[in-house]
Amino acid sequence: MEPSPDLALPSRHVLAGLRDLRPGPVHIIDPFKVPPAEAVEKAVALDELGFPFVILASTDYESFETRMEPYVARIKAATSLPVLLHFPPRKGVGFPLVAGADAVILPALLGSQDDYFVWKSFLETLLTMPGRMNREQWPELLLTVALTFGEDRRTGDLLGTVPVGTGTAQLDRHIDVALNFGFHMVYLYSRHAHVPPGVVRHFRNRLRPDQILFVSGNVRSRDRVTAYLDAGADYVGFAGALEHDDWRTTLSGLAPARPGLVPHIRGARR
Template sequence: MDPLSDLALPSRHVLTRLRDRRSGPVHIIDPFKVPPSEAVEKARALDDLGFPFVILASTDYESFETRMPPYVARIKAATSLPVLLHFPPRKGTGFPLTPGADAVILPALLGSQDDYFVWKSFLETLLTMPGRLDREQWPELLLTVALTFGEDRRTGDLLGTVPVGTRTDRLDRHIDVAVSFGFHMVYLYSRHSHVPPDVVRHFRDRLHPDQILFVSGNVRSRDRVTAYLDAGADYVGFAGALEDDDWRTTLEALAAARPGLVPHIRGARP
């Protein structure tokens, strides 16, 4: 018997929303660093500004099953934003899941030396999901090629990743995998430096038009967002840029990189 035969994965139309509403900046909140009340306040500001969704993500996490359900529920109760999860998998269960999440980013780490993080974690998630969530709670699964640029010992130690170089032939091998297997999204990330805009442009030129190109890492200015959008990124993620007390001003500046967003947050200083 096929162990996957009963898995009728739901569509919450998140992928359609991502494709229809691109492009622009997207905020990434670390729920193991940002208190729930602050996350709700920032999510409301994102909703006011017309952001398409919010991502909850962290490299490290503990007590996921107890912290995340109320965290997600508070954001969902306060905003209309779809909530996407982006956490690394753990052997034995796969990617962490929680009720209320609309979608989960499932990254295939093509630069990892451990094939669990390349593809086995996805299969394990499918096999364990029925025992972790009721069927009506299953999130939409966003199949993603994830690549790390620049030195990143933290991710390397945890997930076995090796930084991807910028040689065209190596980039093309990863692009071929993304296109051939029909991944929904490609996620380019740099923890300590920046993904080169030329790399972003190279991916956009060769990916299928329906494939979403996401870039993040040390994005703190409107100019950086604009540079990536001009290079062909669909979404540009930012996290640490909102860690200061005047985060509303920073958020408005970043939002302005996308034409058509609401110009001012309700409740912010004029």
């Protein structure tokens, strides 16, 4: 049975590009903390240094469409970088979307005690997308298993998550979900600590080669980036490392060894 044309998923140009890129660091900008002009300046620097894409993400947000549409448009006008969104869903709407974004990370929070954040939010997003924007404006959907390591009361209060244990049996249960349900990506995150490199290595050893492994949380040095890449991560996200006046110096130290873009992702939704 063919899916309804109204619910057909966007073509996977971004996903194909992410799979083809060489592993490396990625910057995450909080658009509800970083002013638009500063975000554009950072995005231009990222583009010049060969970063593959930029992620706009925040745990909290208000008036999403009002703020995000011009925010995304300014970054897209100034750079060639694909823009990915990573925001939690809200009941009654699903994941927030905005015209101009190339892709949106849709996390299934397997560590949540609320099944809305485990899987129902994805279905709600699919059902509400046709009424929120025209089909040609839809971002590509990246289906993601998201796991939080270490204490994180902020995310726990908002999304019902509990810290994921690092025992092999518990990790394997989550990996089995990622494998059996065809997720595109696994996102490992720690707000106050670090995801253990051994956990990253265990996921990489069991995931399919085409499943993207993303790690973030308290990444502030090239050594940390290198440790995660050596453990098998495809992308290592950093955010707070650039929240100071001398961010250009830090950014140059975190930059990829060489440009990692491939031609078909450079043209995504431009």
